[in-house]
Amino acid sequence: xxxxxxxxxxxxxxxxxxxxxxxxxxxxxxxxxxxxxxxxxxxxxxxxxxxxxxxxxxxxxxxxxxxxxxxxxxxxxxxxxxxxxxxxxxxxxxxxxxxxxxxxxxxxxxxxxxxxxxxxxxxxxxxxxxxxxxxxxxxxxxxxxxxxxxxxxxxxxxxxxxxxxxxxxxxxxxxxxxxxxxxxxxxxxxxxxxxxxxxxxxxxxxxxxxxxxxxxxxxxxxxxxxxxxxxxxxxxxxxxxxxxxxxxxxxxxxxxxxxxxxxxxxxxxxxxxxxxxxxxxxxxxxxxxxxxxxxxxxxxxxxxxxxxxxxxxxxxxxxxxxxxxxxxxxxxxxxxxxxxxxxxxxxxxxxxxxxxxxxxxxxxxxxxxxxxxxxxx
Amino acid sequence: xxxxxxxxxxxxxxxxxxxxxxxxxxxxxxxxxxxxxxxxxxxxxxxxxxxxxxxxxxxxxxxxxxxxxxxxxxxxxxxxxxxxxxxxxxxxxxxxxxxxxxxxxxxxxxxxxxxxxxxxxxxxxxxxxxxxxxxxxxxxxxxxxxxxxxxxxxxxxxxxxxxxxxxxxxxxxxxxxxxxxxxxxxxxxxxxxxxxxxxxxxxxxxxxxxxxxxxxxxxxxxxxxxxxxxxxxxxxxxxxxxxxxxxxxxxxxxxxxxxxxxxxxxxxxxxxxxxxxxxxxxxxxxxxxxxxxxxxxxxxxxxxxxxxxxxxxxxxxxxxxxxxxxxxxxxxxxxxxxxxxxxxxxxxxxxxxxxxxxxxxxxxxxxxxxxxxxxxx
Numbered sequence: 001x002x003x004x005x006x007x008x009x010x011x012x013x014x015x016x017x018x019x020x021x022x023x024x025x026x027x028x029x030x031x032x033x034x035x036x037x038x039x040x041x042x043x044x045x046x047x048x049x050x051x052x053x054x055x056x057x058x059x060x061x062x063x064x065x066x067x068x069x070x071x072x073x074x075x076x077x078x079x080x081x082x083x084x085x086x087x088x089x090x091x092x093x094x095x096x097x098x099x100x101x102x103x104x105x106x107x108x109x110x111x112x113x114x115x116x117x118x119x120x121x122x123x124x125x126x127x128x129x130x131x132x133x134x135x136x137x138x139x140x141x142x143x144x145x146x147x148x149x150x151x152x153x154x155x156x157x158x159x160x161x162x163x164x165x166x167x168x169x170x171x172x173x174x175x176x177x178x179x180x181x182x183x184x185x186x187x188x189x190x191x192x193x194x195x196x197x198x199x200x201x202x203x204x205x206x207x208x209x210x211x212x213x214x215x216x217x218x219x220x221x222x223x224x225x226x227x228x229x230x231x232x233x234x235x236x237x238x239x240x241x242x243x244x245x246x247x248x249x250x251x252x253x254x255x256x257x258x259x260x261x262x263x264x265x266x267x268x269x270x271x272x273x274x275x276x277x278x279x280x281x282x283x284x285x286x287x288x289x290x291x292x293x294x295x296x297x298x299x300x301x302x303x304x305x306x307x308x309x310x311x312x313x314x315x316x317x318x319x320x321x322x323x324x325x326x327x328x329x330x331x332x333x334x335x336x337x338x339x340x341x342x343x344x345x346x347x348x349x350x351x352x353x354x355x356x357x358x359x360x361x362x363x364x365x366x367x368x369x370x371x372x373x374x375x376x377x
Numbered sequence: 378x379x380x381x382x383x384x385x386x387x388x389x390x391x392x393x394x395x396x397x398x399x400x401x402x403x404x405x406x407x408x409x410x411x412x413x414x415x416x417x418x419x420x421x422x423x424x425x426x427x428x429x430x431x432x433x434x435x436x437x438x439x440x441x442x443x444x445x446x447x448x449x450x451x452x453x454x455x456x457x458x459x460x461x462x463x464x465x466x467x468x469x470x471x472x473x474x475x476x477x478x479x480x481x482x483x484x485x486x487x488x489x490x491x492x493x494x495x496x497x498x499x500x501x502x503x504x505x506x507x508x509x510x511x512x513x514x515x516x517x518x519x520x521x522x523x524x525x526x527x528x529x530x531x532x533x534x535x536x537x538x539x540x541x542x543x544x545x546x547x548x549x550x551x552x553x554x555x556x557x558x559x560x561x562x563x564x565x566x567x568x569x570x571x572x573x574x575x576x577x578x579x580x581x582x583x584x585x586x587x588x589x590x591x592x593x594x595x596x597x598x599x600x601x602x603x604x605x606x607x608x609x610x611x612x613x614x615x616x617x618x619x620x621x622x623x624x625x626x627x628x629x630x631x632x633x634x635x636x637x638x639x640x641x642x643x644x645x646x647x648x649x650x651x652x653x654x655x656x657x658x659x660x661x662x663x664x665x666x667x668x669x670x671x672x673x674x675x676x677x678x679x680x681x682x683x684x685x686x687x688x689x690x691x692x693x694x695x696x697x698x699x700x701x702x703x704x705x706x707x708x709x710x711x712x713x714x715x716x717x718x719x720x721x722x723x724x725x726x727x728x729x730x731x732x733x734x735x736x737x738x739x740x741x742x743x744x745x746x747x748x749x750x751x752x753x754x
Contacts, residue, residue: 224679244710
């Protein structure tokens with residue numbers, strides 16, 4: 001499954017055999033099992049011009065197992081279905097003032113969206129393998145509970161239990177972690193397995209990927225780039241400290257500096273439009289944010305020595321106005337003068353829905369990691 | 378071997394059997410092999426007051442395998458022998474102006490010290506298992522070469538080759554890494570396996586231990602705490618950037634602020650004496666260094682979520698005057714308000730020779746990890 005997935009599109013049995021180091025006969029037996037389990041499909045004769053009996057190409061089944069993802073934002077809810085190939089097949093999103101109502105109500109509405117997606121999946125001939133819920137907070141080790149999500153006003157919310165979705169494995173994960181995993185799995189950076197992923201919605205959301213895995217820290221708090229001190233005597237931060245990155249590059253700080261009302265609905269789009277129109281206040285706000293981001297990231301790169309820094313989520317669209325300042329600070333402050341050897345500063349191509357995609361695809365990963373377990377279900 | 382080592386002193390066969398989950402008969406067979414290999418010794422009847430046939434206690438053999446450590450400092454060379462129990466049995470140190478002469482000359486003198494220690498070990502009835510050399514620079518993946526050590530003026534120095542010590546496995550390791558490993562292995566913090574170890578000699582030397590292992594980063598540069606920005610517009614640093622931690626808490630910065638000549642031989646002792654005497658310039662210099670250290674460490678704790686921060690090397694002796702300021706910054710700036718749950722700010726008890734101890738004990742660890750391999754040599 002991984003050998004086929006890694007090739008993206010289509011691959012022959014012979015190529016799989018060569019890659020995994022098994023005989024063609026063994027691979028054929030395994031492939032037959034995966035075909036029977038609806039995880040692989042045959043695509044007909046491959047490359048007819050080549051020598052020998054034309055083989056049939058194998059591909060991941062786009063109408064087999066599906067991953068469901070759901071997202072609780074501060075002012076929206078969303079859900080989607082992805083297929084085994086990582087393609088989003090259906091997506092739904094609603095605006096919702098989630099700070100202002102009980103968690104149970106939020107999750108009841110989210111469950112409705114998830115049921116819609118389950119029906120969409122069924123209509124497409126797909127069978128959901130699992131659901132992952134992205135939340136802007138700290139998630140318990142059991143992956144069922146949000147321990148704290150200050151932006152939502154949540155404390156100890158039993159997400160999986162309150163969603164009450166029968167017969168589907170449900171996991172909860174921090175949204176910044178899922179954004180980083182989406183980048184790892186589907187970002188198209190093939191040789192990058194050590195990076196810092198930075199996004200910004202209400203706060204700064206960052207996550208560390210080390211050797212192809214999330215780096216969670218001793219108690220699950222790792223990745224708090226937003227509260228790295230940029231100027232220790234700087235503005236007061238919501239966390240109680242002074243001069244944290246968030247006070248310079250958080251959404252509210254940038255919008256205010258750009259003269260845009262942080263309360264308006266299409267605020268990030270307005271910032272983008274202003275920057276694209278060459279509005280000096282917007283450009284200067286983004287330069288200042290980029291500089292602060294570059295200072296905080298320099299410290300992080302000096303500590304962690306990653307291959308790359310990825311600007312993701314809403315930061316990706318703003319990268320044209322942020323990136324120069326970020327790169328200038330890194331060039332001045334990273335001790336390893338050869339640093340951006342492999343990656344440097346990369347911009348995510350996943351767009352604004354990376355977190356939701358990461359949530360849905362993490363359910364797909366579970367199938368790729370254990371196809372036999374899925375086939376037995 | 379690990380079960381006996383973990384108990385520190387003496388342990389019965391029955392206790393080992395209970396711990397490793399093997400039968401007493403199997404443990405006795407293994408113990409006999411380890412006794413024959415001179416790795417364990419029997420200490421005679423144990424706890425005579427207890428019920429049953431008095432067992433003999435097992436202990437690591439203090440006159441069995443030995444670890445050799447050597448250290449190349451900017452202005453000293455040192456070497457030592459430790460036994461299997463982690464006790465330093467012999468140590469030698471000489472002053473040397475290592476910046477001012479070729480690496481081959483430095484290593485020729487170091488080889489003399491190592492030979493002295495090998496003779497000491499033989500006189501004590503011990504057999505060296507390996508030598509680890511600590512160097513203040515970046516070490517190649519082969520662990521035989523120093524790639525760069527700016528403070529020594531070294532580029533691509535083949536340490537193992539130049540030392541030319543026959544019949545002894547030689548490894549090279551960064552000094553900050555060895556200081557951290559010494560703390561992990563012998564620091565006496567039993568439940569701390571995730572920490573940031575900070576020392577300061579000429580520069581700031583830091584290393585990260587994650588889940589009981591060194592965190593090296595994608596290219597081996599991780600742990601550069603000394604060049605984390607503290608105040609982005611601060612003083613010019615030797616690395617080319619501005620306001621790095623080193624410009625506030627590096628040895629030279631602190632000595633100058635305290636009014637002590639950074640060129641004088643006993644400079645760190647002079648600083649210590651001045652602080653102990655209540656000299657206001659020294660106290661204020663150390664408070665400022667502690668504050669800068671606390672700011673940089675706050676960022677590191679927010680990113681990495683370790684259990685503890687350990688002040689080691691020369692910083693340990695200065696901790697009485699640094700620690701309050703470090704803790705104050707951490708309390709204000711670490712996002713996880715419950716942070717110092719397990720460890721917090723710890724002060725190393727290994728003293729100034731932690732790096733050398735770590736070097737020598739890493740050769741011992743190789744024996745503990747593979748006693749059969751050692752016995753077969």
